[in-house]
Amino acid sequence: MEIQxxxxxxxADLFLPDLTASDKDGVxxxxxxxxxxxxxxxxxxxxLSMLKSREAMGxxxxxxxIAFPHGRTLATDDLIIVIARSRQGVPFDSMDGDPTHLFFxxxxxxxxSGNQYIRSLAVLTEKLSDADVRTGLLxxxxxxxFCQVLTGGE
Amino acid sequence: xxxxxxxxxxxxxxELTLRDARDPEKAKQFEALGFSMDPDKIQAExxxxxxxxxxxxxRYYERLKTRYSDPVVPVRDGHCTGCYxxxxxxxxxxxxxxxxxxxxxCGRIIFQL
Numbered sequence: 001m002e003i004q005x006x007x008x009x010x011x012a013d014l015f016l017p018d019l020t021a022s023d024k025d026g027v028x029x030x031x032x033x034x035x036x037x038x039x040x041x042x043x044x045x046x047x048l049s050m051l052k053s054r055e056a057m058g059x060x061x062x063x064x065x066i067a068f069p070h071g072r073t074l075a076t077d078d079l080i081i082v083i084a085r086s087r088q089g090v091p092f093d094s095m096d097g098d099p100t101h102l103f104f105x106x107x108x109x110x111x112x113s114g115n116q117y118i119r120s121l122a123v124l125t126e127k128l129s130d131a132d133v134r135t136g137l138l139x140x141x142x143x144x145x146f147c148q149v150l151t152g153g154e
Numbered sequence: 155x156x157x158x159x160x161x162x163x164x165x166x167x168x169e170l171t172l173r174d175a176r177d178p179e180k181a182k183q184f185e186a187l188g189f190s191m192d193p194d195k196i197q198a199e200x201x202x203x204x205x206x207x208x209x210x211x212x213r214y215y216e217r218l219k220t221r222y223s224d225p226v227v228p229v230r231d232g233h234c235t236g237c238y239x240x241x242x243x244x245x246x247x248x249x250x251x252x253x254x255x256x257x258x259x260c261g262r263i264i265f266q267l
Binding site: 040041042043045046049050053054056057058060062063068070071072073074075077095110115118121122125 | 160163164166167168170171174180183184187188189190191192195196199224226227228230267
């Protein structure tokens, strides 16, 4: 699986370039609201509860300035990715204690063929381990530019 | 959504996470990416939620769990997604009221997305 395949699961409509939330619950809610506005999903409380429960097991802010809120839900048949950015940063219980700026939320179905869910997480964590990529994503002007940073212009 | 139905959907979502956490291969992959997987924590959350479910519903849910890995499923396009049987329109209207309903064919608890 390549980054281009992962980006097919995201879209400009599911990209929030300037989050307004200032805490963890607010970020999750803002991202889920965007997802509900653009998809068939309607069960907000259940999706939020699933994400919060996953966070309670251990923060998903595993990289410098990056978090990957994720989990499976009955509410979807397909893997969906919501991307968000906070320029000021949000406390997200990161390992280093620093604020988190980039959020990649993966909402996965109960079953996924080909282990797409974990493979997408693996592609994203690998790509975002590059400091230049992270800087580029923080500076990208729009979704197209954001994707271009991730794909390296390919 | 009705509180009891919401609890059952929540529990089933957590069961999905628990399934990954208890799958040695998947748990290993998540942990390699830096995501902690603690099945005991998830199980404790499930148990807490189960304590809030009406005893009669809980007994029914637990009976279903012995038969199906997915005792709670959504209805899509008028079909139960557990057994793919048609869900009669009269049921669909009840589902819209968010009552806890069972599939007439397989008995799973069904809900409208």
